[in-house]
Amino acid sequence: MKDMDKVLTEHFTRLHQQAERQVGQLSAVCEMLDLVAIELGGDTNQLLTKLFEIILRHLGTDSLYFKAETPKWQRNISLPLHLHACAAGIPPLNHDEIQQIDTLINNQPDPPISAQTYNLGKQTLAIIPLEAGEYRAGFLAILHHDIAFFTPEQLRFFKLLANELTSILSLLEKQQQLIEETRDKERLCRFFSPEISREILATTDQQYRGKESLATILFADIRGFSHLTEILKPHQIVEILNHFYQTMTRIIFKHLGTLDKFAGDGLLALFGAPVSREDDPFRAVKAAIEMQREWQKRFSIASEDNPAVNIQPAFAVGIHTGKVISGFLGNDELLTFTVIGDAVNTCHRIVSLAEARQIIISGETKATMEQQDNNTSSLSAAIIPYRSAHLLRGMDKVIDLYQVEKYRS
Known part of the structure; x- marks a missing residue:
């Protein structure tokens, strides 16, 4: 026991x-x-x-x-x-x-x-x-x-x-x-449309860190901006720029473009970087037409000193197609997507030649559209010669230029 x-x-x-x-x-x-x-x-x-x-x-x-x-x-x-x-x-x-x-x-x-x-x-x-x-x-x-x-x-x-x-x-x-x-x-939404952002996030391809590609560049620049700063109040200038950027960004994203940067009284957009499509030049021109139509139709501002004076700021657009190097630059705290190359400088020279409400495109953009068999009649606009064999200022380059017109109807 x-x-x-x-x-x-x-x-x-x-x-x-x-x-x-x-x-x-x-x-x-x-x-x-x-x-x-x-x-x-x-x-x-x-x-x-x-x-x-x-x-x-x-x-x-x-x-x-x-x-x-x-x-x-x-x-x-x-x-x-x-x-x-x-x-x-x-x-x-x-x-x-x-x-x-x-x-x-x-x-x-x-x-x-x-x-x-x-x-x-x-x-x-x-x-x-x-x-x-x-x-x-x-x-x-x-x-x-x-x-x-x-x-x-x-x-x-x-x-x-x-x-x-x-x-x-x-x-x-x-x-x-x-x-x-x-x-x-959050970073991508600053530069790209939702569709392009999803494409970038869905891939592990390192090409987005830096690559060379054929792209169509669009510069938009407000004309007479210095004069506006003289006759409008500071808060009105900021209102114009914010409305301009918001309107243009929405249209650029709608046509699957990329917002490269805001530059004072203008902006730079890309079609073909970082994601390229066959109809990049065509979409760039369509975006420019819609940008001009939307701005002329919807925006004007009155001078506070003289309310009877109604001011409608106008802008010019230059478009060029060529080789660019694109990629993300910066660090974790400050990262931006941008492009560099001769084609960007060429486009900047083209927009400097355009007057208010004009859309000027290069011969390269027009030729690329024709090679891709895009039906330019669907633009609801005409593409006519603007300047032939024009020597761009500050560049050893001769280029044919065309104007997109009759888009105001």
Whole structure:
């Protein structure tokens, strides 16, 4: 009877100890999740360091060492490739120890085994992969001075914490990806129509960072702007420019153009960069016609000094087709899409020749439209010769120019 009592006592003692360990394990997991709920969105490096402190405290081990596996991890979360933490009173890992652990991690089988243990002489090392399905964050190395420390039960606990850490890292990466995608969309919407923005976001092609392509450039420039600044109030000048930019941007995006930049009293738009289409010149001319019609029909402003005087600012448009280099320039804080090249300078010279309400296109634009068999009659306008073999100011270039007219009907 006494033997039976002893057996039952030992059995219930083991159950009690097991329950206490499970409660401790759940406590560690809950503490990690509580920390993530509080710190999510903050500094990732600091969050991971605090998670290490929780794991160290609950494991009772000496050191933890994390090594990221892929450049993707480093890029998406801006985290160092290596990070380690030590329990109180334990010296940090030195260079030779880190190098030894790195070598063992680099020699892990692919796919990695759930847990590997190593005897390092004075310490015992366990290496556990941080992975879930196809997602791999890296490896977690756990070191302890007691060679007999890594029991099967301890390893199961390590795997539990490693799984939770993997889930947290996956969440952080998804959060960062969402932030980057939102930031990219906001940037793109400044320059591109919604359709072109979707095309850029849907591709991983690096060509948008910089490429040479055939594009049609459109310059629009308000005429007599200096005179307007003399007869109108400052807030009226700003009102004119804002209305001009808003109206023109809407029309440019409607015709799948790209807004390159606002330049004082004018703007530069592109058709064919970063996304090219066969009818780029045709859409540029159609956009210019609609821009002129819309502006003449809808906008005028009265002088505050003389309300009887109704002023209708007018602008000119120049269009040219040629090779350009396009791409995103700047950094994360200030990024812009722009084009450079001789074709841009040529278009700027063309618009300087145009008078108010005129649309002047180059012979290259007209020829490209004809080569693509676009039906110019659908423009509801006529394209007539403007100047033949004209030498552009400041450029060693002779060019044929044409005027788009009779679009006011």
